[in-house]
Amino acid sequence: MSTTLSLETTRGDRARAMFARNPVLGPTAALVVAIVFFSLATSTFASVDNFSIIIQQSVVVGTLALGQTLVILTGGIDLANAAIAVFGTVLMTRLVTGDMPGPLGLFMGLIGCALVATVSGLLVSRIKLPPFIVTLGMLAVMTAITSLYSQGTTWPVPDGLLTWLGTSLYLFGRIQFTMGMVLAAMLFALLWFVLAKTAWGRHVYAVGNEPEAARLTGIHIDRTLISVYAVAGVIYAFAAWMALGRTPTADPNAYQTGNLDSITAVVIGGTSLFGGRGGVVGTVVGALIVAVLRSGLTQMGIDSNYQNLATGVLVIAAVAFDQATRRRSA
Template sequence: MTTQAVEPAEVDDLLSRRRGPVEQIQHLLHRNPALSPLIVLVLAIIVFGIISEGFLRPQALSLLVQQMAVVGALAAGQTLIILTAGVDLSIGMAMVLASLVMAKLAFDGVPGVIALLIGIVVAIATGLLNGFLVTRINLPPFIVTLGTFSIFTALSLLYAQGQTITLNPGAFLLVTGSSLRLGPVSVTWGVILMLLLFLVLGFILHTSAWGRHLYATGDDREAAQLAGISTRKVLFSAYAVAGLCAGVAAWIVAGRVGGADPNAGLNYNLLSITAVVIGGTSLFGGRGSVVGTLIGALIVQTFNSGLALAGVDPNYQVLATGILVILAVAIDQWIRRVRG
């Protein structure tokens, strides 16, 4: 008498039949981290489209995307850090420091391309410093980046002497602020640059060995080490790439504000973390995607723009963001308890 083997697909089908509706939703969200923020984004667009007459106009939507480009670029780098179960509280000020360096060099007569490259090198150096302190000195990421946040803030103020740097019209660094017309919609080159950044990072994370190692390190660092993964190198490289993302964000913000402001990055640290968390990336590491982060950044800006168009007090906009973060973390905790 022979026993017929049960295929894995049949096992999954049998298990799904035993689960209740709530458990099936839990498993669906666990398999697709970007699904829950996508649902929130669609609902938010529908609601604000109903309560705010001009919200769904092409001009308003294009402005919304332009406003989230800087946060989106920073959140792309923040995603890499949070996937490793860390956090970068300094990435916003790293962007400000890099933007000041490139803007001041360009203002002093250095060719724009060279000024841009030097600024990006400065941004990468901030990531390398964070990575060195986390991987070689074995300090907690929270403490390291809290300290470097203050360091980068002080360096920014000292370098710019507390002054805003305004670039002349037509400067190379302002290219990211110029617009490209696509029918009724206007899209800046900064938005296109941000989308390219997400595209490249998403491709690398899901097709390369480095991406798989990054997820494995964040999911269980000890198990990753036993599997032969050099987790120190993975962590160090993640902070370096996050620094590169800060450099890209610095170029985008320079084009958006017409120069550089030493006081511009105070909120960007928290906004980048907010976008990542709302986008479905787990604060405990090993689960999430840059697609979810992009959706999360859109959610944050959708709520801010929608509430502003509805005439809601700005304080309530901050309140709404805080509620979204708490709900996102609560949903993540619930999803992580998935069984079977």
């Protein structure tokens, strides 16, 4: 009897250790289970067209979540990411509407979003303000600035470069995808490479895992934090460009829950809110889990309130699992 219990305990410890080393395994298993469940529960879920729609719907929030991942890996959080992206949509659209060439308008949008996010990074690193407070304030500031700059109205996006990411193509004449999906995949691959294969990526993890130890090894904490927020700002600008491709209007009231949705994707994907653990692979899986859950529940006729309830439960469960894993590994 005692031998059996000992074997079961050993297996349980090995399983926990495996999940601790590979935090993306749990979310991936949850995604597979959700896909199988909804495929069996509905007759419309398991189709090429539906999967294409799910991915298209997750592109903007998923891209916001990529930038959010960088910030959370350092032990911070960015509540203003969606507001920065919405500001980017209005800025690009108004500049191009005012006869600025499309490429220049897009470039100015990238610079504008990067500068705003960099201000948050400076406040966090130089003045040592809590990221939650800084980005909460930046959320209010950018929401107000965007509303004033847009004059409280939506702006139609001129055809051309700003709407190009909405262009649809077909793989094998059957599978629909957009240029926005291609750009999102490229950003994911680039960010994965940078985090996994470069010194900067190792510095990001080190700052989030143990800042004092990182400082003692010669890592410039402030410089790393500022660069993280700046890079995240550029990613938010790309999310703004994708949003214009999906809906060719710059709406100052768009993506009001984009910040929470992006945090949800990051947390469900296995990245720790305490920093230093996780990555963009899990974030992509988390964004797909949220999109699959909402699509499947909608096709089952489940009220949207219950969809939000299910998403909230997933977030709480993911954070609880992360805390439990950290306690066992401590």
